[in-house]
Amino acid sequence: MFGLRGSSRSRVALAGALGVGLVFSLAACGGDKSDDSSGSTDTAAAAIDCSQFSSFGDLKGKTVSLYTSIVTPEDTPHKKSYEAFEKCTGVTVKYEGDKSFETQILVRAKAGTPPDVAYVPQPGLLQQLVATGKAVEAPKEVADNADKFFGKDWKAYGTVDGKFYAAPLGANVKSLVWYSPKDFKDKGYTVPTTLDELKQLSDKIAATGAKPWCAGIGSGDATGWPATDWVEDFVLRTAGAETYDKWVKHEIPFNAPEITAAFDAVGGYLKNDKYVNGGLGDVKSVASTTFQDAGLQILEGNCSLHRQASFYAANFTKGTDISENGDVYAFYLPGKDATTKPVLGGGEFVLAFADRPEVKAFQYYLSTDTWANEKAKVSSGWVSANKGLKIENLKNPIDVLSAKILQDPNAQFRFDGSDMMPAAIGSNAFWKQSTAWITGQDTTTTVNNIEAAWPKK
Known part of the structure; x- marks a missing residue:
């Protein structure tokens, strides 16, 4: 039932970010020190306990093939993070990055020539790979680590038909709102901790005659996906994780009352002329503005708030101070109350x-x-939901913020919903109908049209 579209949408987002200056923004956030890290495998091995691998026997001279969508230059810190393992065990990790990974991994698995290990960027693709009969269950040692270091939500995404196959690897957080700490301090605004406070803050800013929000859902052929992220975040917050899960699996229809209510809640922001679109135009300009450009209005002083994922840091130019007291930063998109912590995001799994x-x-x-x-020591712009990840090892403030959100014991993590829906919905009807909705189509027509497009069994 799942298409391959989810990770391709993620690539659209990342490609857009890279095109605006990833290297510069990472430097502003503290820099990617991977090239400055010691290349000595002796030094790498000395930093970890090699005895943890003794139960696997003598592995010297062995090779493990790894296949992933992570390519140059993002592959460099990944390769460095394996040095300690290679030195400890004598194993060589043969790394292969491929932009066509999502299609080729299925081809290779079905042909009986899969790699030893693959980094799978979406649960739907993981299920398809397990269905080929070529994947193997994770060993007990990995299952035990999943229980120890990751939440039940994460382990469930690596489980197919009751069997555990894949532990999580990296993660990203989408439930963020970008803002200017300096602007908030100057104007006496405080970071909201509940949805009601977010609405109150928006009203307070609008009362000054300013537009509190800037937004853009333009993304070429993928136009509309940022609006689907808004809706997914609000389904989690207004209807809860259990309803979200049913919605994604189509156990409740797309036009169920809870989903309609979430659209209307989002419409209270994105279709509100008093709230949008700071520095860009009226409500309809949300559809014609690219997601890359929208949040830059914060630095121009034209808006105060922009909801977008952690990767958005890559869009700010060289010299931008992205930090808690800097030019721009982000806060967690709050839940109904200060203790409820729904988190929308994505990640990879090791199959x-x-x-x-x-x-x-x-x-x-x-x-x-x-x-x-x-991995944290040799990377920037990377984070994991691993509870054993030490915050002090992370290199930039957005990574720190993301890790704290993911490690919060109250966090209820849910994978991007449209990434898990059939391609006819997740990369077609949901995107297109959300765009039509932004430009004037009513909510009822929108959710009914998406429900009608859901593939029949």
């Missing part, structure tokens, strides 16, 4: 197609707090 000892050892390493911290 194996072989059960040799060296493959199990590599899976084990990637599921540990050891690897998460090694």
Whole structure:
């Protein structure tokens, strides 16, 4: 039932971000120190306990093939993070990055020539790969680490038909609102901790004659996806995680009252002429403005708030201070109350197609707090939901914020809903109808049209 569209949408977002200056923004956030990290595998191995791999036997001279969509230059910190494992065990990790990963991994699995390990960026694709019969269940050591270091929500995404296959790897947070700390301080605004406070803040800003929000859902052929993220975030907040899960699985219809209510709640922001679109135009300009450009209005003083994922940091130009007291920063999009913490986001999962000892050892390493911290030391713009990840090892403030959100014991993490819906919905009807909705179509027509497009079994 699942299409391959989810991760391609993520690539659209990342590609847009990269096109606006990822290197510059990471430098502003503290810089990607991966190139400055020691290249010595002796040094890397000395930093970890090699005895943890002894139960897997003598692995010297073995090779593990790894296949992923992560390509140059983002692959450099990944490769560095394996150095300690390679030195400890004598295993060589053969890394292969491919922009066509999402289609090619299925082709290779069905042909009986899969890699030893793959980084799978969406639960739907994971299910399809398991269905080929070529994937193998995760070893007990990995399952134990999943229980120890990750929440039940995360482990469930790596489980298919009651069997655990894949531990989480990296993660991203979409439930963020970007703002200017300096602007908030100057004007006496405080970061909201509930949805009611968010509405009150928006009203307070609007009362000054300013437009509190700037938004853009333009993304070429993928126009509309930022609006679907808004809706998903509000389904989580207004209807709850259990209803969200039913909605994504189509156990309740797309035009159910709870979903209609979430659209209307989003409309209270994005279709409100008093709230949008700061520095850009009227409500309809939300559809014609690219998601990359919209939040830049914060730095121009034309708006105060922009809801977008953690990766949005890449859109700010060189020299922008992205920090808690800087030019721009972000806060968690609050829930109904200060203790409820629904989190919308994405991530990758480590799926194996072989059960040799060296493959199990590599899976084990990637599921540990050891690897998460090694990766953090050589990366910027990366975070994990691993509870053993030490915040002090993260390199920039947005990574720190994301990790704190993911590690919050009250966090209820849910994967991007449209990424798990059939492609006819997630990358077609949901995007297109949300765009029509922004430009004037009513909510009832919108949700009815999406429901009518849901593929019949």
